[in-house]
Amino acid sequence: MAQTVAVIVGSLRKESFTLKIANALAKLAPPSLKLEIVTLHGLSFFNQDLEANPPADWVSFREKIQASDAVLFVTPEYNRSIPGVLKNAIDVGSRPSGQSSFKTKPIGIVANSPGPLGGVCAAMNLKQILPGYCGPILQQPEIYLNGVGDAFDDKGNLTKEALQKVLKQYIDAYAAHVERHRAVG
Template identity: 75%
Template sequence: MSYNIAVIVGSLRKESFTLKIANALTKLAPDTLKLNPVTLYDVSFFNQDLEATPPADWLAFREKLQKSDAILFVTPEYNRSIPGVLKNAIDVGSRPPGKSSFLGKPIGIISNSPGPLGGVSAAKHLQNILPGISGPILGQPETYLNGVGDAFDEKGNLTKEPLQKVLQQYLVAFAAFVDRQSKIAA
């Protein structure tokens, strides 16, 4: 069985390490996972006043989440937390109340940073935000990618072999997690 995975890219920068990691994941994924990077360029700001007639971009984003079997967040760390654009996307996707597009979907989290801590604070904040609006979150392996600044060539290809191995190990664990959760839900 193959599962469709929405890979939410938590950065808007066109040459971001986060987007490069999301693209690398699509190439490294096992056959059981079809990863679809979802950028947040077009997700407008959440405003509860608009909920009665949600903007088309909110509906399109929610539909991408609803059509997925699981969701994988790939995020940088901004000021010891997640980027505002990612929090906004979570707010948009989690509404209307009780009808979160994340609800019941297995969740994975990969954080990254060119620095030594690998975005651990961003990952921990996601672990605090998502319960109650999402499905189960993969607890192990925790993946905080540090030193990603020199991991890609000029074309954006992942060339750092140890990082490739970490991502492959994570994807194998995530695939097994998604499969287990799918069987539990059935």
Template identity: 70%
Template sequence: MLGPYSIVALVGSLRKESFTLKIANAMAKLAPASLSVAVTTLHDLSFFNQDIEANPPADWLRLREKLQHSNGVLILTPEYNRSIPGVLKNAIDIASRPYGKSSFLGKPIGIVSNSPGPLGGVSAAKHLQTIMPGISGPIMGQPEIYLNGVGDAFDDQGELTKDSLKVVLQQYLEAFAAFVEKQNR
């Protein structure tokens, strides 16, 4: 494998003790040597407003540049009301603009949803699969990953302790590494 490929892991939650952030951090640690995963939170990202698109704020430009300089993107999301959180949709709107110049274009995309409940955020993942085509590169279709029961997967320091989840994340990352390599040839 070539690499390491630079991967942006967009965290679609703002909560300090977010399972999504913990999963992103675990994935950064578990990533194979061919991937360098940069966990990216959205705390300081202002709201998208088309009125200021001609002169975008610095935070928009930073996000766009980070994505443009990457070799791929992992989008990690919890499920809010059977969809993605507003902060994640806001980031996607900012990064995909201006029209025809999406920062996601050509970037292989991986979608990782999670929930402490039994469905693993599947509705949020499906919404991302609806939103991303047309503004991104190829979306990895297999394996899909909907992480359920994540509420007991981490210790008090946020470290992944659930071995079954660790195995799933490692398998997904290996598949994503191969997908990224194929797309970056």
């Protein structure tokens, strides 16, 4: 049976390149993976005062992550880091302490930018903050997609061949990573 992957999209923008990349990955994924796009609209701010009685949107986000076999972060770069909405989602998902929803989930990181550096700092930031409460992070290949601004047609389909090729290579490597760390039972 296909392993389900929660694809967490780090941008709320309607015409987000990040969302389009997530959709492209879902199409390129091999049959062993089923990618489910998770957007962060409506996820309220983490507030430790609410931990004892968490809001419904936190519970539903955590349940989505827990129900998946693996997690793939697809993110743009904001000010040489990840967008606040994504950090908030990680904070929400990582709690309660010791019960992270990301625990044991094999992780992938796909960064992008319309600029020349491909969101490398955002990816590096994720690699810095995730290890304490998630499963194994795919280290190689790394993927930093630059120049994504002209990669899609007006329907949001990925048309840039070079990008298609690296995304396919990445999602196949990620599928192997998920398989290697498949939960037993």
